[in-house]
Amino acid sequence: MAKIPINISTGTIQQEEIIVGIDLGTTNSLIAVIHPDTKKAVALKEVDQQTIVPSIIHFGESISVGTDAKDYLLTDAHNTIYSIKRLMGKTYGDIENADYFSYKIIDNEQKELVKIQVGEKFYSPIELSSFILAELKQRAEHILKTNVSKCVITIPAYFNDAQRQATRDAGKLAGLEVLRIINEPTAASLAYGIGTDSSVEKNIAVYDLGGGTFDISILTISNGVFEVLSTNGDTYLGGDDFDKALFNKFVADLGLNEEELLANKELTQQLRLLSEEAKKVLSKADHFSSEFAGEKIVISKSEFEALILPIVNKTIDRCKSALQDSELTKKEIDVVVMVGGSTRTPLVQKMVADFFEQEVNTSVNPDEVVALGAAIQADILAGNTKDVLLLDVTPLSLGIETMGGLMDVLIPRNSKIPTQAGREYTTQKDGQSGMDIAVYQGERDLVSDNRKLASFKFSNIPGMPAGLPKVEIKFTLNADGILQVNAKELRSGVEQSIEVKPQYGLTDEEVEQMLMASLTNAKEDIGTRALVEASTEAEQLIMQTTDFLVKHKTFITDAEVAQTKEAIEAIKVAVNEKNKDLIQLKVEALNEISRPYAERVMDQAVANAMKGQQI
Numbered sequence: 369m370a371k372i373p374i375n376i377s378t379g380t381i382q383q384e385e386i387i388v389g390i391d392l393g394t395t396n397s398l399i400a401v402i403h404p405d406t407k408k409a410v411a412l413k414e415v416d417q418q419t420i421v422p423s424i425i426h427f428g429e430s431i432s433v434g435t436d437a438k439d440y441l442l443t444d445a446h447n448t449i450y451s452i453k454r455l456m457g458k459t460y461g462d463i464e465n466a467d468y469f470s471y472k473i474i475d476n477e478q479k480e481l482v483k484i485q486v487g488e489k490f491y492s493p494i495e496l497s498s499f500i501l502a503e504l505k506q507r508a509e510h511i512l513k514t515n516v517s518k519c520v521i522t523i524p525a526y527f528n529d530a531q532r533q534a535t536r537d538a539g540k541l542a543g544l545e546v547l548r549i550i551n552e553p554t555a556a557s558l559a560y561g562i563g564t565d566s567s568v569e570k571n572i573a574v575y576d577l578g579g580g581t582f583d584i585s586i587l588t589i590s591n592g593v594f595e596v597l598s599t600n601g602d603t604y605l606g607g608d609d610f611d612k613a614l615f616n617k618f619v620a621d622l623g624l625n626e627e628e629l630l631a632n633k634e635l636t637q638q639l640r641l642l643s644e645e646a647k648k649v650l651s652k653a654d655h656f657s658s659e660f661a662g663e664k665i666v667i668s669k670s671e672f673e674a675l676i677l678p679i680v681n682k683t684i685d686r687c688k689s690a691l692q693d694s695e696l697t698k699k700e701i702d703v704v705v706m707v708g709g710s711t712r713t714p715l716v717q718k719m720v721a722d723f724f725e726q727e728v729n730t731s732v733n734p735d736e737v738v739a740l741g742a743a744i745q746a747d748i749l750a751g752n753t754k755d756v757l758l759l760d761v762t763p764l765s766l767g768i769e770t771m772g773g774l775m776d777v778l779i780p781r782n783s784k785i786p787t788q789a790g791r792e793y794t795t796q797k798d799g800q801s802g803m804d805i806a807v808y809q810g811e812r813d814l815v816s817d818n819r820k821l822a823s824f825k826f827s828n829i830p831g832m833p834a835g836l837p838k839v840e841i842k843f844t845l846n847a848d849g850i851l852q853v854n855a856k857e858l859r860s861g862v863e864q865s866i867e868v869k870p871q872y873g874l875t876d877e878e879v880e881q882m883l884m885a886s887l888t889n890a891k892e893d894i895g896t897r898a899l900v901e902a903s904t905e906a907e908q909l910i911m912q913t914t915d916f917l918v919k920h921k922t923f924i925t926d927a928e929v930a931q932t933k934e935a936i937e938a939i940k941v942a943v944n945e946k947n948k949d950l951i952q953l954k955v956e957a958l959n960e961i962s963r964p965y966a967e968r969v970m971d972q973a974v975a976n977a978m979k980g981q982q983i
């Protein structure tokens with residue numbers, strides 16, 4: 369028997385609030401909920417029986433989203449926006465394939481987030497994604513006949529802080545409270561019931577081939593905790609490439625002039641749609657036949673498979689790399705989960721099964737599996753399923769800049785999140801009241817080779833001699849991958865904190881590139897770090913010695929002052945020459961010169977201190 373919650377103060381029946389799961393895809397988006405009666409996750413569908421909403425927005429007299437907007441892709445390309453997910457959290461400098469988009473991306477500042485121009489107006493990817501989310505929200509409200517304001521949204525496992533934050537912001541703009549952002553492969557695993565039993569330990573490979581993107585993720589689950597071991601993929605490879613291969617074959621078979629064809633947009637679109645239809649038919653049948661421009665078109669399944677073999681092979685190469693990075697063997701993979709509409713192609717299923725040497729899971733609808741998992745996660749958050757926690761890892765190290773431009777890592781890459789880390793720092797100068805704190809992401813030893821996420825000035829440190837203040841810098845990385853940086857002077861309790869909302873994002877290629885660079889430059893980096901450390905030390909010694917000469921001039925002879933100045937000059941030359949060994953030699957030389965008078969001053973200080981004191 370179900371309990372009915374009643375609000376005692378008003379005497380009304382309290383509606384349990386629905387939390388929906390949303391798959392905000394590059395090609396298609398959809399929304400799912402836990403069915404109140406069956407308690408199973410279901411994708412919501414309108415009367416048209418379609419669960420899928422194409423992630424397309426058309427700006428006409430009004431704004432339309434989904435299937436209605438898709439029709440304008442060819443007839444009104446400039447005002448029709450697709451693949452917006454590719455632009456989330458990116459700067460113009462991040463966009464690798466600007467030609468891919470038929471709409472206008474504004475190129476004003478390399479480091480600013482991109483904007484899209486539609487007519488006279490400019491939209492951010494966040495705003496555009498919010499239109500899709502708002503449409504999904506409205507759709508859910510219409511179907512469920514209740515208010516929908518809370519959700520879980522899925523994102524690719526490799527999304528960085530900026531992209532996660534952008535997705536959250538899009539939800540907010542659409543009037544949704546985003547309770548959690550979860551990884552698509554994690555959601556897919558949940559939809560297969562993996563992870564809902566906390567006693568199970570499993571290694572899972574999630575193969576996700578969508579319209580224009582491919583992702584392979586290796587996860588492990590133990591004690592009810594998901595962990596991403598590795599991710600790989602190709603952000604420009606998917607089912608669209610199968611369509612293109614067919615399109616090109618049809619053009620050749622029919623002896624069409626490609627230039628002439630492309631000039632006729634309507635005919636081009638017809639052939640494109642026919643290509644996609646052929647692909648879908650060949651997922652079930654052995655032959656496809658149709659007509660185009662009065663000519664007959666035929667293609668067999670084996671001909672189609674020969675066409676797409678090189679494309680599928682590319683994904684298998686990526687699987688190999690992901691498996692290698694996860695440090696697991698094929699035998700150690702317990703489950704292979706297939707996600708994305710393009711995994712309906714039998715050749716894809718066969719090649720993935722061959723690679724992992726086991727059967728692959730295709731029983732849950734590959735279009736819906738991610739949204740269904742998001743709905744299950746929403747149910748967990750609503751408190752209906754206990755004992756499940758979701759965990760991710762951070763793809764790149766996070767740290768701050770220390771003296772000499774060195775990177776001091778607080779949270780190493782691949783740390784499980786949420787996580788916290790702290791370290792103490794101090795001042796370099798007497799009475800120093802402020803400290804510049806710059807936060808970086810990356811694997812290199814010099815911050816200039818890494819990516820700056822944010823910076824702020826920690827001020828109001830009470831006046832103290834150099835080295836005395838204890839400034840604790842604390843990094844808190846939450847479950848959504850958002851970083852909070854807190855600085856606190858422990859003696860005085862003065863405190864300041866910021867939330868890092870990175871100004872720009874990294875593509876997965878860039879993450880890969882940065883990791884590669886850190887490996888190939890490791891040797892050089894060690895040398896650089898040693899040089900920077902020697903130079904910083906030398907500069908500090910020069911500062912201290914110069915101060916000493918002024919403060920204690922009565923104890924030091926003119927000859928000693930001259931010698932000291934000469935030794936300081938020699939150090940400066942060595943620093944300029946970036947010669948670590950020479951710097952160390954010259955530092956030693958200066959120490960030799962200053963030792964006698966430093967000792968004299970010391971003795972005098974001790975004598976002064978003793979004067980008049982009773983022992």
Ligand code: ADP
Binds near residue numbers: 644
């Ligand atoms: P995304 O995750 O990028 O939003 P989807 O998972 O929705 O994309 O996959 C969309 C792709 O799946 C399209 O290229 C579409 O043509 C393809 N697709 C859909 N149904 C089939 C099918 N029956 N056989 C082969 N491919 C299919």
Ligand code: MG
Binds near residue numbers: 393394578708738
């Ligand atoms: Mg998808």
